[in-house]
Amino acid sequence: MNFLFLNSARAWGGNEKWSLMAATSLRKNGHHVALAYRKPVIGERFDLPKHRLPFIGEIDFYTISQLVSIIRKERIEILIPTKRKDYVLAGLACKLTGAKNILRLGIVRDLKNGAYNNWVYNKMADGIIVNAREIKEVLLKSSYMKADKIKVIYNGLEIDAILKKSSESKFEKKFPFTVSAMGFVTNRKGFDFLIQGFAAFLKRSNAADAGLVIIGDGPKMEEYKALARELGVAEKVHFTGFLENPYPVLAQSDVFAMTSKNEGFANALLEGIAMACAAITTPAGGVTEILKHEQDVLIVDYNNIAGLSNAIFSLYQQPEYRRRLAQNAKAKVENAFSLERMTSEMATFCNDVKEGR
Template sequence: MNFLFLNSARRGWGGNEKSVKLVAEALSQEHTVIVGFRAPHIGGRFKTHTRKLPFLFELDFYTIASLVRIVRKHRIEIIISSKRKDYAIGGIVARICRIKNIIWLGANRKLKNTCFNNLIYKKLADGIIVNARQIRNTLFESPFMQEQNIRVIYNGIDTEALKKVLREHRQKVSTVRDFTITAMGRIDRNKGFDFLIRSFARFVSANGGIKAKLVIIGNGPFKKQYELLAKKLGIDSAVRFTGFLDDPFLELCTSEVYASTSMSEGLSIALLEAMYLYNVPVSTYAGGGVKEIIENGVNGFLFNYGDEETLADIFLKLYRDTHLCQSLVVQAHTSVADRYRMQKVLDEIIDFCRITRKSQ
């Protein structure tokens, strides 16, 4: 099968981009895959055939015309559009070339009943891939959604690469002393890192002599502000901001807990990777089907956004009870090892694409 992936992101490198990259590169082993991108720092990460295009707006005629030529030259059968702007552009190109356009949707947001959304999600989309049942259920609340066009396919993780990481860093993991909590993502308001920092401050002040550290991986507009917050709370010596890391796996290998404290979030691939690397996941209930991954108290913990006391208590419980912590990390690893295996995800994507291609 011949695929064209579209990603018009201008900045950043997040879970959406990483998920597209993993799937596109895995598919390229047996299929023709081309990735259309806008930003060089995004396109340069793909180990597939790529094409840089402007993606200026939804009716960017130059981008549309260029994509039509690519589709016809490479006999593309399926377009997979991963950003809102791409949904329109990919749909228009698909209609011109009489092929199928599948939307890749990872955010849990209710769609307003507008003419534009009706056009994008009903007229220009032949299928929609979501990574959680909760997102699918939210989409069903929109009157223009058709149940048969939506497929839940969980994000895949590269378990073979993660196995290699565990082998290579096993010695380094064994030398870790301090109880470590790791978090990762773009440092903006939505990720809730200020909430995390305040909760961590409550935790370390709960009892004297606690040796713990918080590692925050990523860049963003609020990095300096949150560094100042840690200093104001008197915990700056225990909080480390790494900036963006191409390879965050060593940090994940040397931590006990992975914290996801977002106000709203899709199904976080970073959370899945952290669980595979033997971290206890602690997460807000924020969107994206996290309850489909974490069973509270069995393979991690769930809490409400903004509840600093509960999150601090979770940290303290894991810090004091090493047997509980070890039990949870094993359960966390086991719960994602097979379910989110990349080959399983690829099989489901290919099956959905074949069904969509045959549909009228």
């Protein structure tokens, strides 16, 4: 099949990492894959045919005309847009060409019953790929959504590549007991909640050997640095900024924390677990579909600062429990999130949509 991925993002994040992984894997499996992108920070990471477009808005006639031209020239059969704006642009281009528009949604989104969402997610979409059952269940609360149009395909994980990258450079471990977190530093990712919970843990434990490392960049960075100073833990919280290769940091971490308000199934959490970190997570998205509380991970409700503090303290005090959780979660992640399975399921679903099955 011939695929065109669309990504109008301005910065690199989990959605973009998924697009790169999916596009590269489909191409390795013999499909023609191209990319339409907006910013060089996105396009430069893709080693495949690519087209830089303005993506000015949802009704951007120049971008639509260029998409139509690409579809016809490269005989594109499937468009996979990954941002809300891109859903509309891809849908309009597909209506003009007969290609199929398969949205990728990696976050829980309640559509309500608005006419606009009916148009975007139902009438303009030929299929939707989601990475957690909860996302599908929430979409189906809208009366116009159809279950057979939505396919749950869990994220793939390149375990061997991650392990190889983890040894490519050295990371000097600043804290003997290190809690790490990773993601685009925005309000949704809950890093403020994490800093508050970590500060409460330090107050309770007086752990001189503990520290928090936050990997990533984003608009809330300075605000969260100020929060760490306000709570008196600035020397215990290290912000690395964006890292091209974060895996040496994860490999040296004892605990990985995913404290988001809303997710699908976070790549960062899977990667932390793959690096043998014990994990603390909110129940956001599809976490509880695969991972069990106190068996594989510790699950804490968002904004439960005392609960997060207790979870960190429990893992700090009990190294053997920490190792057992890490081993259990790693085994489940490696089994459920293979890249080969994700690629095969994507290709099958896209072909079914193309053939009208």
